[in-house]
Amino acid sequence: MIFPLLPVLIGFYIPIVMVAIEDQVFSPESETSIVAAADLLVVLSTIRIVAMAALLATLIGLVDAILLAGTRGPLRGFILILLLSSFLIPPAALASAVQACVGASTLRATVRDEFGAVLMLSLRWAPVAAAILLAAVSMWPRAEERALRSLPPGVALVARLRGLRPAAFRCAGLLLLLLLPAAELPSYAGVETVSQRILARLTVGDAAEGWRLAMVMMTLLVPAIYFLTSSGDEPARAGHLNQVHGLPRLPWANRFLFLRVLPAVALILVLFYTAWPRASEVVIAGKELVDAVSSIGLELPRALLASVVAILCGWRLADGGHRIGLLLLCLPTMLPGSLGAIAVARIYRPFLPWWLDDLPFLLTLTQMCKLGALAAAGGFVATCVLPASERVAAHLLSPTVARWRIRLPRALPVLIPAVGIGVALVLGEVEATLLLAPPGHPSTALELHQMMHFRNDEQAARLALVLAMLGATLALMVGRCWKRGD
Amino acid sequence: MIRRWIWGFALLVWLVIWLNSHFSTDARSVTIYCSHDRSHSQQILDRFEKETGIVVDAVFDTEATKTVGLTERIRSEQKRPRCDVHWSNEPLRAVQLAQEGHYDTLPEGAGPGIDSRWRDAGNLWCGFAARARVVATHPESLASAAIPRSVKGLIDRSLSGKVVMADPRFGTTGSHLAILRVTLGAQRYRELLQGWKDNRIQIASSNSSSRDRVLSGEAWVGLTDTDDVEVVRRRGASIGEGFLEEDGVILLPNVVAVVKGCPHPEEANELARWLLREEVEEWLANSPSRQIPLRTEVPVMASGLSLSRFEPLEIDWSEAAGQLHEAVREAERILLNP
Numbered sequence: 001m002i003f004p005l006l007p008v009l010i011g012f013y014i015p016i017v018m019v020a021i022e023d024q025v026f027s028p029e030s031e032t033s034i035v036a037a038a039d040l041l042v043v044l045s046t047i048r049i050v051a052m053a054a055l056l057a058t059l060i061g062l063v064d065a066i067l068l069a070g071t072r073g074p075l076r077g078f079i080l081i082l083l084l085s086s087f088l089i090p091p092a093a094l095a096s097a098v099q100a101c102v103g104a105s106t107l108r109a110t111v112r113d114e115f116g117a118v119l120m121l122s123l124r125w126a127p128v129a130a131a132i133l134l135a136a137v138s139m140w141p142r143a144e145e146r147a148l149r150s151l152p153p154g155v156a157l158v159a160r161l162r163g164l165r166p167a168a169f170r171c172a173g174l175l176l177l178l179l180l181p182a183a184e185l186p187s188y189a190g191v192e193t194v195s196q197r198i199l200a201r202l203t204v205g206d207a208a209e210g211w212r213l214a215m216v217m218m219t220l221l222v223p224a225i226y227f228l229t230s231s232g233d234e235p236a237r238a239g240h241l242n243q244v245h246g247l248p249r250l251p252w253a254n255r256f257l258f259l260r261v262l263p264a265v266a267l268i269l270v271l272f273y274t275a276w277p278r279a280s281e282v283v284i285a286g287k288e289l290v291d292a293v294s295s296i297g298l299e300l301p302r303a304l305l306a307s308v309v310a311i312l313c314g315w316r317l318a319d320g321g322h323r324i325g326l327l328l329l330c331l332p333t334m335l336p337g338s339l340g341a342i343a344v345a346r347i348y349r350p351f352l353p354w355w356l357d358d359l360p361f362l363l364t365l366t367q368m369c370k371l372g373a374l375a376a377a378g379g380f381v382a383t384c385v386l387p388a389s390e391r392v393a394a395h396l397l398s399p400t401v402a403r404w405r406i407r408l409p410r411a412l413p414v415l416i417p418a419v420g421i422g423v424a425l426v427l428g429e430v431e432a433t434l435l436l437a438p439p440g441h442p443s444t445a446l447e448l449h450q451m452m453h454f455r456n457d458e459q460a461a462r463l464a465l466v467l468a469m470l471g472a473t474l475a476l477m478v479g480r481c482w483k484r485g486d
Numbered sequence: 487m488i489r490r491w492i493w494g495f496a497l498l499v500w501l502v503i504w505l506n507s508h509f510s511t512d513a514r515s516v517t518i519y520c521s522h523d524r525s526h527s528q529q530i531l532d533r534f535e536k537e538t539g540i541v542v543d544a545v546f547d548t549e550a551t552k553t554v555g556l557t558e559r560i561r562s563e564q565k566r567p568r569c570d571v572h573w574s575n576e577p578l579r580a581v582q583l584a585q586e587g588h589y590d591t592l593p594e595g596a597g598p599g600i601d602s603r604w605r606d607a608g609n610l611w612c613g614f615a616a617r618a619r620v621v622a623t624h625p626e627s628l629a630s631a632a633i634p635r636s637v638k639g640l641i642d643r644s645l646s647g648k649v650v651m652a653d654p655r656f657g658t659t660g661s662h663l664a665i666l667r668v669t670l671g672a673q674r675y676r677e678l679l680q681g682w683k684d685n686r687i688q689i690a691s692s693n694s695s696s697r698d699r700v701l702s703g704e705a706w707v708g709l710t711d712t713d714d715v716e717v718v719r720r721r722g723a724s725i726g727e728g729f730l731e732e733d734g735v736i737l738l739p740n741v742v743a744v745v746k747g748c749p750h751p752e753e754a755n756e757l758a759r760w761l762l763r764e765e766v767e768e769w770l771a772n773s774p775s776r777q778i779p780l781r782t783e784v785p786v787m788a789s790g791l792s793l794s795r796f797e798p799l800e801i802d803w804s805e806a807a808g809q810l811h812e813a814v815r816e817a818e819r820i821l822l823n824p
Contacts, residue, residue, distance in 0.1 A: 439543035
C-alpha cells in the first residue's frame with residue numbers, strides 16, 4: 001500500500017506536518033482559540049454552497065449522459081466535444097456571463113450572491129459530471145444494454161436513469177471534494193469560502209490559524225470520504241455496444257441537446273470574435289498564437305505525466321481495496337493548493353540540488369497531490385466496473401500479470417477520461433504554479449488570469465481559444481476511448 | 487514498430503526543448519518577482535534587458551484568483567531565495583517583508599530625487615510611481631452627480647446596496663483600511679466599517695471586479711485604484727472617478743527592494759537602480775496604468791496625474807503595516823462574517 005501513497009506522503013503529509021510543527025499549530029497556548037465560531041460558520045456555508053453546486057452539476061451531467069448514451073441523432077460527436085471542451089473556457093469569462101444575468105436580478109443580495117456562486121460552480125463542473133457518468137455508461141453490461149434497446153424509449157431512459165443512480169451519487173461526492181477548495185468562482189459572486197479565509201489568514205501573517213482551520217475542515221470531511229470509498233453493490237459490468245443500432249431517435253432529446261450546447265457555442269463565438277485581429281495586429285496576433293501553442297505544448301507532457309501517475313496511484317489503491325489509502329489520497333484535494341505549495345517550498349526547496357530546483361519538480365509533485373480525489377474516484381469506479389467473473393479468473397494468474405495485463409486494461413475506459421480531466425485541471429492550476437514554478441516556466445492559466453485582470457481581452461481570447469481547442473482534442477480522445485469500450 | 491520509434495523520437499525532441507527552456511546558459515541574469523501589471527512592467531523589463539544585456543526572469547502576480555501571491559512566495563523561500571528583486575505594487579506588504587528581515591539594503595544612490603517619505607529610513611525599500619485610491623462611479627447613476635469625497639460618504643442612505651469594494655483582506659483595499667485605521671483610530675474605524683455594513687456594501691473579488699460591477703451598473707460607486715479606472719477608459723468605457731480629498735488622497739507607491747541572500751546580488755542592484763530612474767516613472771505615468779510619479783519634475787501628459795495635483799495623506803508606513811493585521815481582521819469580522 002505504501003508505494004502508491006509515496007507521492008502524497010512526500011508531496012503533502014510530511015511537509016504539512018513539519019510546517020505545522022514549525023508554525024506551532026499544536027502549541028498549548030494556541031489551543032484556546034482552535035477555530036472561532038464565525039470560521040466554523042464559513043466552513044458550513046462553504047459545504048452548503050458546494051453541496052448544492054455538486055448536486056446541480058451532477059443533475060445536469062446526468063441528463064446529458066443519459067440523452068447522449070440512450071438516444072441517437074445528428075451531430076452527437078460534435079455535441080459531446082462542445083460539451084466537454086467547455087470545461088477549459090476561462091472561469092472569469094463564465095463568471096462575467098453569469099454575473100451579467102444574476103447580478104442585476106431582484107433577488108435579495110445574499111440569496112443572489114449564493115445563487116450566482118452555485119450557478120457558476122455547477123455550470124463549470126457539469127461537463128466533468130457528464131464525462132464521469134458517460135464513462136460509467138460506457139461500461140454498461142452488454143446484455144442489459146441490449147435489453148434496454150428493446151424497451152419503449154421513455155421506459156428505457158427511466159431505466160438508464162435508475163441504473164446510473166449509484167454512479168451519480170458517487171459523482172456528486174467527488175465533485176463535492178473537488179469543489180471544496182474553490183475560491184475564485186465564488187469570489188466573483190461576492191461569496192466567501194473557507195479556502196479564501198485560510199488564504200486570508202496566511203496573507204495577514206496568521207499562518208497557524210490558517211493551518212488550524214484547514215485541519216478542522218479536513219477532520220469534518222474524513223467520515224464523508226470514508227463513506228464514499230466504501231464498496232457499493234454495483235453490478236459487474238462489461239464492455240458496451242458501440243453501435244447506435246437499436247437506440248431511439250427522440251426529437252425532443254435533439255432539441256434539448258442543441259439548446260444545452262448553445263451557451264458553450266455562444267461563448268466560443270464571442271472568444272473567436274474578440275480574438276480576431278485587426279489588420280494592423282495580424283503579425284502580433286500570429287506570434288501570440290504561436291507562443292500560446294508552444295507554451296501549452298511544453299506544459300502538456302508534464303501535465304500528462306502528473307495526471308497519469310496520480311490516476312495510476314488511485315487505481316492501484318482501489319484495486320487493492322485500501323480504503324484508508326484512498327482516504328489519505330483524497331484529503332489534499334480539499335485544501336487550497338497554496339497551503340501544500342508553501343509547505344513544500346519551505347521544507348524541500350532549501351535542500352534541492354540546483355538542477356532539480358530549476359525544473360518544475362516540486363510543482364509537479366504538488367499538482368499530483370491535488371488530483372488525489374479524482375485519482376481515488378477514477379480508480380474506485382474502474383475497479384467496480386470489472387465483472388466478478390473476470391476478477392476471479394485473474395486470481396489464477398500471478399498478482400503482477402493479473403494486475404497489469406488483465407485488470408488495468410479493463411479499467412482503461414474509466415482511467416483514460418480521468419487522466420484527461422486531470423490534464424485539464426493541471427493546465428488550469430494557478431495557486432501552486434504561482435508559488436512553485438521556476439522563473440521563466442510557462443503557465444497558460446497564470447497568463448490568462450493576468451490578461452483578464454488587466455483587460456487585455458483580445459490576447460486573453462486568443463489564449464482561451466487555444467485552450468478550448470485543446471479541450472476539444474482531449475474530448476475527442478476520450479470519446480474514441482469510450483467507443484472502443486473494452 | 488515505426489509508430490513506437492516516432493513516439494520515442496517525439497518524446498526525445500520534447501525533452502530536449504523542455505530542458506533547454508529551463509537551463510539557461512546566459513552568464514548574467516536576474517530574477518524579479520513583480521506584482522505590477524504585466525503588460526506594462528514586461529515592456530520596462532525588456533528595455534532593461536536590451537540596455538544592459540542582463541537576462542530578466544520575471545514571475546508575475548495575479549490578483550483575481552485569491553492566491554497568497556508573491557509576498558508569501560518570498561517568505562516561503564527565505565532559507566534559499568530565488569528572487570533577486572521584488573517589485574511590489576503596494577507598499578504595506580513590502581514594509582512587512584522588510585520588518586521580517588527579507589530585504590537587503592538598496593544600492594547607494596538608488597532613486598535620486600524621491601522624497602524620504604516614500605522610502606525606508608534604513609534604505610531597505612524605495613517607492614516610485616504611485617496609484618491613488620479613488621471612487622469609480624457609474625455615469626448614469628445618482629452618484630455621478632455627487633461623487634463622494636470621503637469614505638464616510640459611502641454610508642449615505644441614498645447609496646444603500648449600491649457601493650462595492652474589493653475583498654478587504656487582499657491587495658490595496660487591505661492597505662487602504664490599515665491606513666484608515668491609523669488615521670481614524672480603532673474605535674472610529676470600527677464604526678465606519680459598521681456603517682458600511684449597515685448600508686449593505688457589496689464585496690467583490692478584486693478592485694477590477696469592483697470596477698466591472700460599477701461599469702455594469704450593478705453598483706453605482708466602487709472603491710478602487712486609479713489604474714483600474716484608466717485601463718477601461720482607454721478602451722472607450724464611460725466611468726466616473728473621484729478622489730477622496732476630504733480624507734486626504736491616499737497614494738500607494740510601487741516599491742522596489744533587493745532580497746537578502748539573493749543569488750545574483752550584483753545584477754539585482756543594477757536592476758533596482760535602473761527601475762528607480764526617472765524614465766521608468768515617466769513610462770509608467772504615460773502608460774494605461776496612469777501611475778503618479780513621485781518626483782515632481784517628471785513630465786506627465788495632459789490626461790495623466792501628477793503629484794502636484796493632490797494633497798497626499800502623510801502616512802507612517804511602519805505604523806500602517808503594523809495595523810494591517812488588526813484592520814483586516816476587524817474588516818473580516820464586521821463586513822464578511824455570516
